[in-house]
Amino acid sequence: MSPIDLNNIPIIDLDSFTHETIFKQGDKYWFFEKSEDAFPGQAFGLEINQILYHTKSQFQDILIFKSLSFGNVLVLNGIIQCTEKDEFAYQELITHLPVMSHPNPTKALVIGGGDCGVIRELIKHVELGTIESITMVEIDDMVIQLSTKFLPEMAKYHNHPKVNLIIDDGFKFLKSTQEKFDIIITDSSDPEGPAEEFFQINYFKLLLNALQKDGIVIMQSSENIWLNLSYLKNLLKKAKTIFKNVKYSQCYMPSYTSGSLGLIIATNDELKDVTKPLRKLKPSLEANLFKYYNSNIHQSSFVLPTWAQNELKN
Known part of the structure; x- marks a missing residue:
């Protein structure tokens, strides 16, 4: 794809801009x-200050806006992918859970992750x-090009x-690669459009094939315990047909529906x-490197309320 001219972006007038996710209430846009x-x-709502960019790529609808309270927001196919206010919670947990659980992680693979937040954490x-x-x-x-412009800290x-x-399809890459990785992080969008295949058993098989014998994979589950628990339960069941050791972790983020997002980690x-x-870092180094992750958060993220724990175990 040819580069976007990020130095010549037209100003978008909110009064004339239309999008299925944006509504006017009184004199404010949401x-x-x-x-x-x-x-x-x-639904989850954010008040809009300014529309920064909107386009339809070959794969998806991309909307970026400046919100009143969450900073710049990246939206793909109508679903929030990250906001400047709380992105670090998800990026840190999905990255550092597998890395800190592995004795010697030298090679990492990221599938998706166009906002480059996981790359920042791996660095x-x-x-x-x-x-x-x-x-x-x-x-x-x-997505990468626009993130460099509007989400520069990521x-x-x-x-x-x-x-x-x-720049390629993650499925295609996994089918053809001969490499083996210590850590594989699937940072896909929700299971709609190009990301739908990332939530199927065949994808778990491809992950296993690209993994070192003692390697670890992690992926966002698209669900949390408050939304569609039966879907989450089925996704864990799929993972357990391929991996012998599967766990579910929670990440707390106000910009995700119901305030939390689930992660499936497997080996x-x-x-x-x-x-x-x-492996643990000194507390002073942890505090310097991370805003969300620490060794206590690592352990507590796997603790679920009794009703959810019982349902997912059955």
């Missing part, structure tokens, strides 16, 4: 995230001397010398306890 399939009967382990190489496979180059390491950035190493960090 973005509402609604999905009758994913979370029927509820911290490059600088610590742990991760030696990062491969990122993102299908939509336009998308600032995609050109790092330790990062091999591949075929049955002796590995991913709920406890195998």
